Amino acid sequence: MDSVAKRKRRTTAVLAGLFLILFVFMVLDLAQAFIPLTFEEAFWALLGMGTETDQIIIWRMNMPRVIMAILVGAGLGIAGAVMQALFRNPMASPYILGLSSGASLGAAVALTFAVTWIPQMLFVPLLAFASCMATLFLVYNISSVGGRVPTETLLLAGIAVGAMLSALVSLLTYIAGDQMAGIVYWTMGNLTNAKWENIMIVAPLIFAGGLIMVSSSRDLNAMMLGDAHALDLGVEVRKVRLQLLVASALVTAAAVAFVGVIGFVGLVVPHILRILMGPDNRVLLPASIVGGAAFLMMCDYISRTIAPSIGILPIGIITALIGAPYFIYLLRRRRSEVGWD
Amino acid sequence: MLTVEGISFSYREKPVLKDVNIEVRKGEIIGILGPNGCGKTTLLKLLNRNLKPQKGRVLMEGADLEGMSKRSIARQIAVVPQSNEIRFAFTVRDIVSMGRMPFLDRFQGESGDDTRIVEEAMEKTNIKEFADRLINNMSGGERQRVIIARALAQRPEVILLDEPTLHLDINHQFEVLDLVKRLSKEEGLTVVIVSHDLPMVVKYCDRMVLIHDHKVHALGTPHDVLTPESMRTVFNINAVLEYDGALKALAVKIIGSCSNGH
Numbered sequence: 001m002d003s004v005a006k007r008k009r010r011t012t013a014v015l016a017g018l019f020l021i022l023f024v025f026m027v028l029d030l031a032q033a034f035i036p037l038t039f040e041e042a043f044w045a046l047l048g049m050g051t052e053t054d055q056i057i058i059w060r061m062n063m064p065r066v067i068m069a070i071l072v073g074a075g076l077g078i079a080g081a082v083m084q085a086l087f088r089n090p091m092a093s094p095y096i097l098g099l100s101s102g103a104s105l106g107a108a109v110a111l112t113f114a115v116t117w118i119p120q121m122l123f124v125p126l127l128a129f130a131s132c133m134a135t136l137f138l139v140y141n142i143s144s145v146g147g148r149v150p151t152e153t154l155l156l157a158g159i160a161v162g163a164m165l166s167a168l169v170s171l172l173t174y175i176a177g178d179q180m181a182g183i184v185y186w187t188m189g190n191l192t193n194a195k196w197e198n199i200m201i202v203a204p205l206i207f208a209g210g211l212i213m214v215s216s217s218r219d220l221n222a223m224m225l226g227d228a229h230a231l232d233l234g235v236e237v238r239k240v241r242l243q244l245l246v247a248s249a250l251v252t253a254a255a256v257a258f259v260g261v262i263g264f265v266g267l268v269v270p271h272i273l274r275i276l277m278g279p280d281n282r283v284l285l286p287a288s289i290v291g292g293a294a295f296l297m298m299c300d301y302i303s304r305t306i307a308p309s310i311g312i313l314p315i316g317i318i319t320a321l322i323g324a325p326y327f328i329y330l331l332r333r334r335r336s337e338v339g340w341d
Numbered sequence: 342m343l344t345v346e347g348i349s350f351s352y353r354e355k356p357v358l359k360d361v362n363i364e365v366r367k368g369e370i371i372g373i374l375g376p377n378g379c380g381k382t383t384l385l386k387l388l389n390r391n392l393k394p395q396k397g398r399v400l401m402e403g404a405d406l407e408g409m410s411k412r413s414i415a416r417q418i419a420v421v422p423q424s425n426e427i428r429f430a431f432t433v434r435d436i437v438s439m440g441r442m443p444f445l446d447r448f449q450g451e452s453g454d455d456t457r458i459v460e461e462a463m464e465k466t467n468i469k470e471f472a473d474r475l476i477n478n479m480s481g482g483e484r485q486r487v488i489i490a491r492a493l494a495q496r497p498e499v500i501l502l503d504e505p506t507l508h509l510d511i512n513h514q515f516e517v518l519d520l521v522k523r524l525s526k527e528e529g530l531t532v533v534i535v536s537h538d539l540p541m542v543v544k545y546c547d548r549m550v551l552i553h554d555h556k557v558h559a560l561g562t563p564h565d566v567l568t569p570e571s572m573r574t575v576f577n578i579n580a581v582l583e584y585d586g587a588l589k590a591l592a593v594k595i596i597g598s599c600s601n602g603h
Contacts, residue, residue, distance in 0.1 A: 004432055004473040088428065215447045222439055224429050228422050231391045233495075234415030234443035279429040 011277045015287060022070075022294035029066050029301045033057045068194035068202065069300045069315075070293040072259055075206040075251040077292020080266025081285055082213045082244055084274075085220045087154060093267040094252040096155060098162030100263070102135025103128040103249075103256035105165045108172045108183055125201055125257035132253040135161060136245055189262035189316025191300055198258045205254035210289065212247040216240055217281035224279060262316045264323035265292050271327065295319070342367040342531050343388065343418075343499055348397035350383060357383045359555040360397070365499070370525050370532040372542035375552035376576060381535040382423065384552070385503050388533065389418045401499075415443035419492035423503040425484045427476045433487050434472045437463055440494025462493035466520060482513035489520065499531045506538050514538075518545045539576070543567065543591055551575050563591050573599055 031042035037054055045054035076094065083092040094100050106127035114120055139161050143153035173183045219240045222230040230237050255262070269291045270284065277283055299318040307313060343365040350358045357380040365371055373381050386392040388399060390406045399406045401417055419440070427436070440462065441455045451459075463469040466486045471479075476487060485505065492500050502521065506514035522545055525532045536542050542549055543563045551558040551566055553575040559566040564584075572580040577599045585592040 004434075218442060218445070218447070221431075221435075222442060224431075225427055225436075225439075226422075226424070228391065228420075228424075231411065232389065232415065232420035232422065233439055234410075234412035236411050279431055280435060 007278050011283060011287075014273070014276050015290065018287070018290045018294045022290065022297055025294070025297040025301045026066055026070075029069070029297060029304070030058045030062045032062060032301075032304050064196050064199060065191050065194045065300070066297070067199055068259060069191055069296045071199065071202055071206050072191075072255040072262065073265055073292040073294070073296025074289040075210065075255045075292070076262065076265040077269045077288040077290075077295070078210055078213055078285055079248045079251045079255075080292075081270035081273075081281070081288040082220065082248055083266070084270055085224050085279075085281055085284075086241060086244055088224055088226070089155060090271060090274075091267075092155065094248060095261075095263055095266065096162070097158035098135050098139055098165060099132050099158075099249055099252045100256055100261050101162040101165035101169065103132040103253040104187065104261050105135075105169050105172075106131025106253070107186070107257055107260075108169045111183055111186065112172050112176050121197055122201070125205075125254060128257040129205075129250065129253035132249045132256075133246070135165065136249045140245070186260040187316075188314035189260045189319070190314050191259050192312060194258065202254045202258060206251050209247040209251035209254070212243055213251075214285050216244055217285050220244070220281045220285075221279075224281075260314075260316065262296070262319055264319045264327075265296060268323040268327045269295050295323075342402060343533070344400040344403075345384075345388070346398050346400060348384075348387060348394040348399065350380075350387060350392065350394050350396075352383075356555055358387075358394075361552075361557055363550055363557065363560065365531060365533060366548075367498075367531055368525070368529050369547040370522065370534065370545060372546035372549040373533065373535045373552060374539065374542050374549055374575075375537065377537055379552045380555060381537070381552060382503055385420075385501050385533070385535045388501055389414055389420055412443045415495060417497055418499045418501065419495040419497035421485070421488050421492050421500065421502045421505060423507060425481070425488050427484065430475045430477050432472070433468060433474055433476060433479075434459065434463070436476055436487050437468075437472075437490045437494050440491040443495060458496060459494050462490040465493060465524065466490040481508045482510070482516065485509065485513075485517050486520070489517070489524075493524065493528075497530070499533065502532065502534045504536055504538075505534060506536065506541055514541065521545070539593060543593060567591065567593065 027039060027042050027046060030046060031037040031039065037045070037057060041050055041054055042058060044050045045058045048055070050058070080093045083094065083097065084090055086092070106129070107124050109131070110120065110124040110127040115123060139154065139157045142161070143150070143157040145153065169187065173187065176183055219230065219235045222233045222235050223237060223240070227237050270288045273284055273287050273291050277287060296315070296319070299315055299322060302322070303313045303315045303318045345361055345363040348358055348361045349356070361384065373384060375381050383392065387394055390399070390411070393407070401409075401414070406414060438451065438455070438459050441451060441459065444455070445451065460469070463472055466489050468483070468486050468490055471483070476484060479487070505517055505521070509517065518541060521532055524530055534542065534546065546563065548560070548562055549566050550560045551571055558575055559571055567582050569580060569582065572578050579596040579599055581594040581596065583592055583594070
């Protein structure tokens with residue numbers, strides 16, 4: 001059994017570890033170039049004390065990608081944590097509820113049918129968000145039974161709608177012709193094209209969504225016991241749930257819009273942290289922000305260095321290849337704590 | 342204290358309650374009794390506005406619940422729900438602390454007062470020794486006490502209990518209701534218990550309400566309400582009711598179901 005003192009100590013240790021991983025892989029990732037810098041060179045250049053070339057590599061070439069990785073990882077991490085709590089289901093994630101597919105359909109449409117009256121840089125996230133929200137309300141309405149939204153129907157509707165939307169993305173990919181390579185690359189998740197202009201759009205969206213989520217963490221704790229418990233404790237359950245769903249759509253769309261579909265972050269990171277730290281969302285949500293960022297940062301470094309002869313691998317492949325086996329290992333080892341018994 | 346005024350409620354077209362009137366008095370334990378599916382739990386949900394009546398209103402010390410926020414209702418009325426299955430590994434202290442939620446703003450931490458109230462609630466319910474244990478590893482009876490402690494931490498005027506004995510072994514049933522009775526007397530708490538457990542209600546409640554055919558069939562002390570006629574109408578059983586001098590309580594002797602010719 002898990003004692004509270006042990007859990008507290010472990011929480012502190014895990015948080016410290018996550019910050020360390022985040023920092024180390026951030027510096028390593030910043031050092032990436034045609035001829036990579038050493039860790040020390042990258043570290044000093046980060047503090048503004050390296051050579052001019054080093055500074056250019058760090059700040060101009062690599063920093064946008066690193067910041068995008070942190071933002072997207074943080075966003076997917078907290079969105080997954082919130083959805084798992086909201087639906088009292090360890091399997092919930094932006095992907096399972098069809099939100100990722102919804103956002104990617106919007107983005108794929110925007111990538112395929114460029115319009116002239118709005119810059120593509122805005123068109124992609126806009127359509128991703130619109131399509132993500134539409135998916136959310138579609139799934140929500142399909143699964144609502146007489147004013148209630150049971151978890152089972154919600155998850156099933158999410159999976160069905162998600163499968164349909166994924167098929168539409170594949171169809172678009174198939175008929176897209178010239179743009180096909182770009183979309184294929186994008187559906188596998190890709191941080192390479194991150195630009196400062198994109199970050200200016202993604203950052204505020206993820207900050208706003210994250211703030212709504214963190215500020216609802218106490219309500220979310222009560223909702224994990226069941227809607228009736230939360231209502232009895234004075235939580236306006238329908239209102240809070242709607243706010244959190246919209247915030248999740250916002251964060252997912254922002255994360256998917258420029259870097260494509262990166263799976264497993266939202267599912268695995270909060271899950272692992274809940275096993276290690278316990279279910280209290282006041283601790284878990286901030287930890288999922290750090291954990292998601294650290295995980296994606298690490299995966300980006302690996303995607304760049306693991307196969308130098310092939311070049312940079314799509315990051316979505318790495319997150320799934322690392323995330324899935326670890327996830328399975330944890331499920332086998334600690335069944336009772338994840339509700340599998 | 343809590344007044345139910347001419348409430349009618351139906352799910353879709355199906356009537357559940359028709360023109361129900363009940364006055365809950367301060368400091369009493371009142372039992373709402375009726376066969377399964379008679380609308381008892383619905384009535385309880387109407388009492389703290391988890392559901393809204395189609396007709397009529399519920400007043401808390403004269404104030405219509407309709408005009409109050411869920412938060413301010415939760416500061417006065419606490420609920421111990423029927424199902425307390427909790428899958429997530431919260432500690433007992435985490436759960437009891439949730440009783441302070443209606444008093445805290447979004448970013449406000451728990452104060453020394455809140456901590457003291459939580460500790461007190463755990464002492465009163467004798468769960469302090471397992472404050473650090475995980476709720477998902479506990480038995481039904483222990484969880485019931487944790488949820489009662491959470492209700493106490495809300496410092497409410499009224500506690501609503503929904504079938505408090507349903508999933509408990511018989512010794513735990515008495516334990517939980519003894520606890521409720523003691524708390525009611527010590528704290529001057531008003532308690533509303535919904536149950537289909539006739540002997541329990543008779544033993545622990547000051548007054549009782551019999552629900553039959555979507556309406557209040559009778560309201561009063563067990564002595565007044567429980568008659569061979571009401572037993573026959575409401576529960577379809579033949580019973581003899583007599584005062585047991587040794588137990589100092591009303592004893593219900595059930596002879597059998599009316600439909601079997603007993």
